[in-house]
Amino acid sequence: MSVSGVIARQFDRATLIAFGCVIVLLLIGAMVEPAFLSPKYLIQQLHTASFLGVVASGVMLVILLGHIDLSIPWTIGVGGMMATGATGFLGPELGITLAVPFGVLCGALIGTVNGLGVAYLRAPAMIFTLGMNAVAQGLMVYHTGGFAPQDRATEFMRELAVGHLIPGVPNPLLLWIILGAAIVFVLNRTVLGRRIYAVGNQERSVFLSGVDTRKVILICFIFSGACAALTGVLLAGWANRSYQAMGDPYLLPTIAAIILGGTNVLGGRGKYVGTIAGVILITILQSMLSVVQPQRYFAQLGVDIPADTFRQVVFGAVIIGMLLIYGRQQLVR
Amino acid sequence: MSESKSPYLLSMSGITKRYGGVRALENVSFETQRGSIHALLGENGAGKSTLIKILSGVVLPDSGDIKLDGKLASFANPQQANDLGVSCIFQELSLLPDLTVADNIGITRPPRKFGMIDYRAQRRIAEEALAWVGGENIDPMETVSNLSLSRRQMVEIAKALARNPKILILDEATSALTAADVDKVFKMLHRLRDEGMAIIYISHRMPEIAELADTCTVYRNGTKVETFRNGTKSDSAVVEMMIGREYSSVYPAKSNRPAATKPILKVTNFSWNDELNGINLEMRPGEIVGLGGLDGQGQRQLQLGLFGTLIGASGSVEINGDRVRLNSPKVAKSDEIGIALVPEDRKYEGLMLSMTVRENLSFAAVEKMSRMGVVDTRAEEAAIDEMVEILKIKADGIDGPVGALSGGNQQKVVIGKWLMTKPRIILLNDPTRGIDVGTKQEIYHLLQELAAEGCAILLYSTDYDELIGCCDRVLVMYDGRVVRTLAGNELNETNLVSAALNLPEQAAVRPEAKKIQGALL
Numbered sequence: 083m084s085v086s087g088v089i090a091r092q093f094d095r096a097t098l099i100a101f102g103c104v105i106v107l108l109l110i111g112a113m114v115e116p117a118f119l120s121p122k123y124l125i126q127q128l129h130t131a132s133f134l135g136v137v138a139s140g141v142m143l144v145i146l147l148g149h150i151d152l153s154i155p156w157t158i159g160v161g162g163m164m165a166t167g168a169t170g171f172l173g174p175e176l177g178i179t180l181a182v183p184f185g186v187l188c189g190a191l192i193g194t195v196n197g198l199g200v201a202y203l204r205a206p207a208m209i210f211t212l213g214m215n216a217v218a219q220g221l222m223v224y225h226t227g228g229f230a231p232q233d234r235a236t237e238f239m240r241e242l243a244v245g246h247l248i249p250g251v252p253n254p255l256l257l258w259i260i261l262g263a264a265i266v267f268v269l270n271r272t273v274l275g276r277r278i279y280a281v282g283n284q285e286r287s288v289f290l291s292g293v294d295t296r297k298v299i300l301i302c303f304i305f306s307g308a309c310a311a312l313t314g315v316l317l318a319g320w321a322n323r324s325y326q327a328m329g330d331p332y333l334l335p336t337i338a339a340i341i342l343g344g345t346n347v348l349g350g351r352g353k354y355v356g357t358i359a360g361v362i363l364i365t366i367l368q369s370m371l372s373v374v375q376p377q378r379y380f381a382q383l384g385v386d387i388p389a390d391t392f393r394q395v396v397f398g399a400v401i402i403g404m405l406l407i408y409g410r411q412q413l414v415r
Numbered sequence: 416m417s418e419s420k421s422p423y424l425l426s427m428s429g430i431t432k433r434y435g436g437v438r439a440l441e442n443v444s445f446e447t448q449r450g451s452i453h454a455l456l457g458e459n460g461a462g463k464s465t466l467i468k469i470l471s472g473v474v475l476p477d478s479g480d481i482k483l484d485g486k487l488a489s490f491a492n493p494q495q496a497n498d499l500g501v502s503c504i505f506q507e508l509s510l511l512p513d514l515t516v517a518d519n520i521g522i523t524r525p526p527r528k529f530g531m532i533d534y535r536a537q538r539r540i541a542e543e544a545l546a547w548v549g550g551e552n553i554d555p556m557e558t559v560s561n562l563s564l565s566r567r568q569m570v571e572i573a574k575a576l577a578r579n580p581k582i583l584i585l586d587e588a589t590s591a592l593t594a595a596d597v598d599k600v601f602k603m604l605h606r607l608r609d610e611g612m613a614i615i616y617i618s619h620r621m622p623e624i625a626e627l628a629d630t631c632t633v634y635r636n637g638t639k640v641e642t643f644r645n646g647t648k649s650d651s652a653v654v655e656m657m658i659g660r661e662y663s664s665v666y667p668a669k670s671n672r673p674a675a676t677k678p679i680l681k682v683t684n685f686s687w688n689d690e691l692n693g694i695n696l697e698m699r700p701g702e703i704v705g706l707g708g709l710d711g712q713g714q715r716q717l718q719l720g721l722f723g724t725l726i727g728a729s730g731s732v733e734i735n736g737d738r739v740r741l742n743s744p745k746v747a748k749s750d751e752i753g754i755a756l757v758p759e760d761r762k763y764e765g766l767m768l769s770m771t772v773r774e775n776l777s778f779a780a781v782e783k784m785s786r787m788g789v790v791d792t793r794a795e796e797a798a799i800d801e802m803v804e805i806l807k808i809k810a811d812g813i814d815g816p817v818g819a820l821s822g823g824n825q826q827k828v829v830i831g832k833w834l835m836t837k838p839r840i841i842l843l844n845d846p847t848r849g850i851d852v853g854t855k856q857e858i859y860h861l862l863q864e865l866a867a868e869g870c871a872i873l874l875y876s877t878d879y880d881e882l883i884g885c886c887d888r889v890l891v892m893y894d895g896r897v898v899r900t901l902a903g904n905e906l907n908e909t910n911l912v913s914a915a916l917n918l919p920e921q922a923a924v925r926p927e928a929k930k931i932q933g934a935l936l
Contacts, residue, residue: 272788273781280778283767290724290756290764291779291832292748350769 093355096344100359103404107366114374125252131365132258133313133320134335135358139261140193140309142340142357143302146269148282148349149200149207151303154310154336156218157189158329161314163222164188166233166324181236182315189311190304192218197303201296222326235319243319254316261309266354278302282349338401339364364401371396423482424449424613425470425582430479432465439465440476440637447582447630452604452614454628454645457657458851461634463617467586470615471503472496497523502580504571504588512560517541519559520574544573549599563711564591564759572600583607584615589623590849593710593877594912601627619851620878621650635659658853665856666884667863669703676700677736679871680840682721685730690716692895694730698840698871703862705886706875708915713895714875715759718842721873722756723747734840748779748836755779755833759844761822765829768818772808773799775817775828780835802831807857823854830861841865842873847881859885879911893917 111118137154144151165185169177172184192214199210226233235243245253269275277298280288289295310329318324343360345352377392387395426446432439440462447453455463468474470481472493481488483499490496496503510519517538526536541555550569559567568591575583585604589597604627608614618624624631625645633640633656640656648656682696691713698704706714720728723741732739734752741747747754758764766775776799777784784795803813806827812820817828826846833841843862847855862885866872876882882889888902891914899914901907 271790271792273785273790274788276774276778276781276790279770280767280774283770284763286764287767288778290722290744290758292744292836293779294743294745350767 094344094353096342097353097356097359099407100342100344100356100363104359104363104366107363107370111366111370111374118370118373125250125255127365127369128255128362129252130369131361132252132254133316134332134339134365135258135361136254136261136316137310137313137332137336138339138357138361139258139265139354140302140306141336142345142352142354143265143278144207144306145337145340145345145347146278146282146349146352147299147302148285149299149303150337151193151196151211151306151310152208152333153192153196153211153215153218154306155327155329155333156215156222157192157307157310158314158317158332159222159324159326160192160218161185161189161311162318162324162328163225163233163314163326164311165239165315166235166318167225169232178236178238181239182242185315185318186308186311189314190308192311193304193307194300196307197300200303201299226326233323233325235322235324239315239319240322241319243316254320257312257316262354262358269354274298274301279350282346282351284350334398334401335364335368338405342401342404367400368397423447424484426482426485427466427470428480428482430466430469430476430481432469432474432476438637440469443479443634443637443639445632445639447613447615449613450608450611451629452608452616452627454624454631455615455617455634456624456631456653457634457640458853461657461851462637463634464586465637466634467503467584467615467617470496470582471501471584497578500579500581501584502575502578502582503584503586504575505586510559510567510571510574513558515556515558516545516553516562516570517555519570520544520555520577522574523578540577541573544577545570547576548573548603549596565593565596565710568592569596569600572603580612582613582615584617586617587619587849589618589620591877594879594915595709597623619849619855621653621852622880625650633657654852665852665859667860669885669887670701670863670867678733679735680721681733681736683731683733685717685720685728685732687716687720687725687728690895691720691728694895694897696890696897698873700839700869700871701866702888703866703872703874703886705882705889706873706892707879707882707889707901707911708892708898710877712892712915714892715844716895717892718756718844718873718875721747721840721842722754748838753837753839755836755838755841757826757829757833757841757843757846761825761829762818765832766817766825769816771815772803772813772817772820772828776802776813776831777835779832780837783836798835802835805834806831806861821851823850826850826858827854830858834865838870840871840873842875844875845877846874847876847878879908882911883907891915 108118117123137158141151141154162185165181168181168184171177172180196207196211196214199205200207242253247253247256269278277288277293281295281298285295313332314324314329317328321328339360340352340357341347341360342363343352343356343358345356371393375389376396377387377389380387380392423446426444428444430440430443430445443462443466445466455466457463465474469476470490472490472495475491481490488499490499490501511522520541521532521537526533526540528536538555545551545553545555548569550566550573553562553566553569559570562570568588572585572588589600592600604614604616616624616628628645630642631645631653632642633653635657676699678697679700680696680698682694685694685696686692694717706717708714716725719725721732721741723743723746732741739752741752744756746752762768767778777795780798781790781795784791784798799813808827808831809820809824817825820828830846847858850858862872862874874882874886883906886906888900889906889911890897891899891901891911893915894917898917901910901914
């Protein structure tokens with residue numbers, strides 16, 4: 083197949099609509115505030131988007147399997163807090179050098195438990211991962227309450243979150259690009275990728291084709307945990323410290339971005355490019371809502387709504403609206 | 416019986432239906448009378464199913480008229496068709512597996528009391544309907560998923576009858592039935608016909624049609640070929656009408672290879688729960704061994720067990736004299752063992768329906784075509800193209816979802832998927848169920864070719880003709896045991912039937928066997 087064919091295959095209808103929405107949003111924004119189209123603003127948005135993009139990368143693989151990972155809010159928290167608190171576990175020397183891998187490893191550990199529960203114990207992912215979220219929350223509260231741990235980000239974490247290894251490209255964006263390229267390769271060119279789609283499609287057939295489906299599921303959950311923790315590490319570097327509920331605002335946007343990008347919630351279908359589109363769309367939407375402040379227009383009509391509340395309502399409503407417009411399941415056969 | 420102006424209860428004329436550019440039906444007519452059984456014949460894709468779907472309101476024709484009792488009628492949706500007295504039993508089972516038998520039978524029109532479902536009445540209706548089809552030993556309160564495929568099909572028929580139809584359509588409804596259940600259903604159909612019902616019957620099993628039908632109509636490529644009275648044409652003449660070319664014997668000649676070498680597979684005392692009881696089995700390369708017997712006597716479990724999916728199976732399995740532990744399909748398909756399984760349910764056990772034909776074909780062998788987990792796409796494409804060629808899979812759909820192919824082509828994809836792993840032992844579970852004659856024949860030829868190349872084949876089939884026509888010997892199973900092995904002249908229908916019922920060897924002569932079969936079950 084030709085290269086252009088391969089590229090064309092990646093852009094399905096949902097992806098195109100999501101990208102279309104991004105452009106429409108930007109144009110609407112530009113009418114209010116021309117700075118919306120400036121390169122500086124766009125890069126800044128991509129910078130913010132990469133935090134969401136990294137979590138979504140992992141969760142997408144889990145959704146492709148037909149499962150779900152609801153433990154991400156506190157896995158993000160674990161990633162951030164374990165990275166900043168690494169000195170407490172590994173000593174002042176190692177704790178500084180290994181802060182990032184330590185944080186990611188802790189997330190991968192949560193993913194491992196999720197994967198073992200879902201794949202080997204056959205627990206429903208929805209309740210199992212939600213339970214793990216609570217477990218992680220409890221452990222983190224205990225951790226902060228117990229011995230007043232270090233919550234400052236290391237120099238390297240800061241650099242990773244806000245620095246520029248390549249001039250003009252924020253490091254998290256670079257990281258997301260590399261991660262994304264790797265996932266596209268895995269999904270399209272490797273045996274594992276083929277199996278991920280297949281498990282989401284018809285797990286029985288996969289098992290009866292002589293494939294260890296449990297291993298495939300375990301790998302994806304571990305990856306999801308690691309990605310969420312990496313986002314936690316980046317967020318801690320960005321804010322220069324870690325804090326308990328740092329992952330809480332990420333659950334809805336992550337899943338919404340993946341679904342708006344055309345991935346089937348029941349598994350088996352979806353392209354990574356779509357997830358990229360969904361992530362950018364959600365990020366721009368959030369940014370627009372805080373910059374444009376649409377509640378002002380309502381205030382002119384005499385309806386007074388607090389900004390935060392309004393933003394939440396509009397954000398949720400827009401996601402539901404977009405899902406109704408194009409994110410519904412197509413009928414197969 | 417009521418008098419009517421038109422001689423026909425139902426007449427369809429000028430029916431045309433296209434799907435995109437594909438012509439499914441072109442100016443087709445069809446008539447049927449009260450009190451008759453009318454068989455529709457034709458290969459998969461000939462247009463029979465589309466015609467039936469139009470009649471049951473699932474599909475709207477592009478043009479054409481449908482008249483009931485001489486009056487123009489509208490079949491715009493299934494509800495309307497139902498109200499007009501058309502009841503259809505489709506090839507695909509339409510039962511809800513997690514509900515009870517009674518719930519399923521009553522689902523379209525549950526009896527009500529105070530606005531709520533009257534369970535007692537529903538149960539009574541279900542019992543009556545089941546008794547009517549000869550399934551009185553099915554418990555109406557049983558959950559459908561606990562029933563065997565054959566029993567489920569009986570429930571399906573009962574469900575259609577519970578609506579008191581004037582026209583009953585059976586689309587390949589007997590393909591999942593065991594011989595005993597087929598007998599009961601036939602008796603019932605004859606009774607219904609005598610009571611004045613119009614029955615439209617679709618099947619790929621020629622002997623059934625010969626036994627059952629009054630009138631036959633043959634379709635080919637979306638057009639009607641001919642309508643004739645049953646019994647006025649020979650089987651081969653009918654098949655020629657269906658496939659539009661000359662037709663040689665259905666079954667290719669058996670090879671009569673000398674079975675010289677050592678067995679490739681030796682199974683000793685293989686048991687699992689209560690469903691397999693001390694099975695002994697030997698297979699040599701180049702041999703086609705059949706599994707016979709009534710449905711649900713452990714044939715499926717034996718094949719699944721040999722494929723490593725039964726936890727806690729005991730007994731020993733030797734491959735080329737080496738004892739092996741088959742504890743997962745992954746082990747079973749490994750190069751050292753080389754077992755392949757073409758499972759019973761191609762849609763849910765054999766294929767990933769919304770993935771492409773290509774992805775499905777290479778799925779089981781893809782690790783052999785990759786280096787360090789990265790697929791060598793060029794090698795993969797070449798291997799797939801070769802397989803598409805060998806199996807004559809309809810090539811215009813291979814980049815589309817496998818779910819869009821006809822049943823016969825889907826089954827070829829499942830078989831192709833396993834041939835790509837280069838297996839030495841192939842287990843097949845009723846591979847020709849619901850498949851047209853042409854494709855069946857291709858599969859029979861393929862089996863002989865594979866055997867000639869040295870594969871050992873274990874074929875389970877619910878079709879006795881197929882076992883007789885394809886196999887070198889047949890193991891008949893009863894209650895999880897092999898009760899008899901038939902080969903050579905002994906391999907005939909009489910012996911297969913009597914062994915399936917576990918009757919003593921000498922007792923059975925053909926007509927008696929049939930009678931006993933009817934009486935026993």
